[in-house]
Amino acid sequence: MSANKTNKTAVAAAAGAILLALGPNAQAQSSISMYGELDTGLAYLSNVGGHSQWQATTGLVDGSYWGLQGIEDLGGGYRAIFRLERGFSVTSGEMLNDHPYYVGLGSDKAGTLTLGHQYDLIHDYFAPFTLTGGTGGTAFAHPFDNDNANNTYLAANSVKYASPSFGGLTLGGMYAFSNAAGQFANNRAYSFGASYQNGALNAGAAYLHANGRGNSSTGAYDAAVLPSVTDVFEAAVQTQNTYGFGVSYAIGDLTMAAAWSRSTYTGVTVIDTGDSAPSIGFSNYELNGVYQLTPSVALAGSYTYTKGSGSHWHNGGVQADYQFSKRTDTYLEAIYQRASSGAPAVINSADPSSSHNQVLIGAGLRHRF
Template identity: 75%
Template sequence: MNSTIHGSIAGASLAILSTTCAAQAVSLYGELDTGLAYVNNVNGHAQYRATSGLIDGSYWGLQGTEELGGGAKAVFRLERGFSVTSGEGFNDHPAYVGLQSDAFGTLTLGHQYDLVHDYFAPFALTGGTGGTAFAHPFDNDNANNTYLASNSVKYASPSFGGFSLGGMYAFSNEAGAFANNRAYSIGANYQGGALSAGAAWLHVNGRGNTSGGAYDPVVLPGSTGEVFNANVGTQNTYGVGASYTIGDFVLAAAWSRSTYSDVVNADAGDAAPSVGFSNYEVNGVYQLTPAISFAGMYTYTKASTAHWHEGAVQMTYALSKRTDTYVEAVYQHASSGAPAVINTNDPSSSGNQLLIGAGIRHHF
């Protein structure tokens, strides 16, 4: 009798465990990206360096879902960036929890990408194959997701005939100053056959003014060629992009406009000039074979007193489904005394900077 009871208990326990596992799914994933790079001018000197993340950056993550019934799920995502070369950790990846419904969309709360990342960035090469070094000057439009929104609530709709949309609000968390370092963002996307298109807008008040608000200070160029950390009274970023697939070739174009007003040097406390950037990009990706792909882009960025030309090419070769190697070159030319700064590098002492790099990535 005891063996029967024990068998029943064991069977019930196994059934409960099986049901729990079936209802909940959790996965560990991530990427390691490292390589070598040559930069012709960093503060007046050539630089040879080991790199961590010329394309995507290295990170690990946990994500999961729990079935709640009726087409609804609880979802979570927890990621952490780090440097393969130094082991340093970075707070540059999302962490959130929320609810997802097949009929009503997804609502999440936490440290998240804004709608520029979700709806505009995929049409700029930095938001896809090109990655980190292909960002527009100073990543002024956040197409390379240099910064994420803290204290944010985000909604993404399901697709309606190829159309989807979303919205985000990030709280300032400042007592008595509801709008100081808060942000909101909206975006929309269309996917139909070979054509895709997207648009997004991000607005920030009092960026960097508080330590616990939506965003940290942003890196901007000064009027005499320096680069500094800035608190910003008002930031607006708009972006529109589209792509068209022709066989193994994807052609895309992207336009964005970012303005920063009431600027203050975050370190010195001095007022600085307002600045605006207009970015015009055309890019293409060609899948030559299942293992070999080529990508290239040209971007013209115009500010009120300066402009930048940036061109880049990249080739990737897949060694397996999880591991690939790449080589790339990025060249940037700046005018009117503005600094040339390829993303993730220190400024050049002249108006030109060239990066040539190669690396290996592994996904797990």
Template identity: 65%
Template structure:
């Protein structure tokens, strides 16, 4: 009734108001963490986004008739600890139908997110700190595709697919820092499977293309450097199966980086291909307690990394929960140990304990 009264005063037809919607939503995640070795020292810190990045958002739709609708999504990340705004969430506008799918334009998640991420624990209950080494396969959405157009299909008998193209926006350099990705998903009862591919040219060469520069393990011990990459190809396949209250998942990804230069010095660096093998499980112990764990083996560049993680999540209500998690990573000799969100260890090992609270609105 209040909406109808407001519409009458504003001179807006009630029928038109009923055909449109706008929702304000978001999430805040903050807590405390301990890391045993960051550059040779123990670290205690107030954290933000250890599981999920904090953000607020607006999304809405308008019925255009004939089964078509206009949609938009506008999100902005933030640090609860410092109040800093972060450009790590999507914003787009588009049009779609239930039968033909949806086309959107803006800064968006690529197909790794849409069709592969959910089979990893970083893309599910585990969150940010559970990402593969330096989030090399982008399963934790470290980079969103700017200047992109994306198509997402409807679902046909459990099968869906989609693709994205992100423009370089450079005159005379159409392929410099552009990206494209494709993916597909199949769901049938307790079984869910998906695959995705992401390609980028000249990543980090420009500030107005698809992606920013990325971090890679350095050639010297205990180092990580910021890199521009002339060719990047990432593949990911995953599967999960529900067994009552337990979900078993597995994922494999391979990120191939060639034509690598140090973004700070311009020095040519060796090409690097990283493989990630993950097995994970999520168990709903009670309606309020969820247990999750994973093991990941990553290799490439003559080095390898083992990583294991456990998480306990307790739901205080439908919108608020508290969590406790532990992540341990061990690198091969001469390689940096670096759990996602942390700086490198001075040795082969790094251990992190974290606890926090999340609230969704």
């Protein structure tokens, strides 16, 4: 049996076991639901390794996945919750470990505590102010998704807390264990965040720190993807710090947002060779807007300037989305990236260009269930 079939069988068996163990009465009391999304389409890339490329795509905006989630009322205002999601490629059938699964406890007064494989606080408190963390999705990420606004990696072995709202202010914290004996800080991470909402105004900020990222397969995070002069490589990173701040304001059907983030990677080692590589930092400055033209048509666009260590990137794109129904929509988007000399152009989800420019034009169909 192939690895893909084995993964599918295991996931299906786990889901079946959960539902069987809970039984029909428990299912009703616990509000268990199954849900998911499929996103697939076609894309043209102007330059991949020196050639243009046409490809069938999966997850050009959202990663395809299926999930189970549930809530059980424990009394006294407390509830037990769980979430189990699994990503997959619609085009190849490959199973992907890019979605959360956790169990936890929560209440309206005390907040929510969860344990498992989860999004960090960059996702919860900063990413919503970027287009990649909102309607734009995957291809609108900042170069190399250096600030994780597109959820390229999730935190394993993590414990996360989200507070209730205090007059529009919410707070959160996360710690992800290394799970290594005698190496408590080797591939561990912690993250903090806060958001504030007052009518049409929203703001959020988050911080992520990781030690020894990619040093082990059982720690908080996998290796990072970083740029060399002409290409990208997987890297173990001894210290990563990421800060992000965003703000948005809604005026009728138009929502405008601005976001800034700073990511630094030090103690960098190339995974394939073990060679040391220079430390690198990225500062991302983004402006974006989403306009609900009609109840069925939404238009979005963004521009990001990324300043790296000795290099920089300009990244701009537009997207139009048409809603056939509440569950099914189609989209058309175009993204252009230009890198300075000494840096590769790499639109997120694409392979590197052989020049300093890359264009992606894509269209797709999504269905949610």
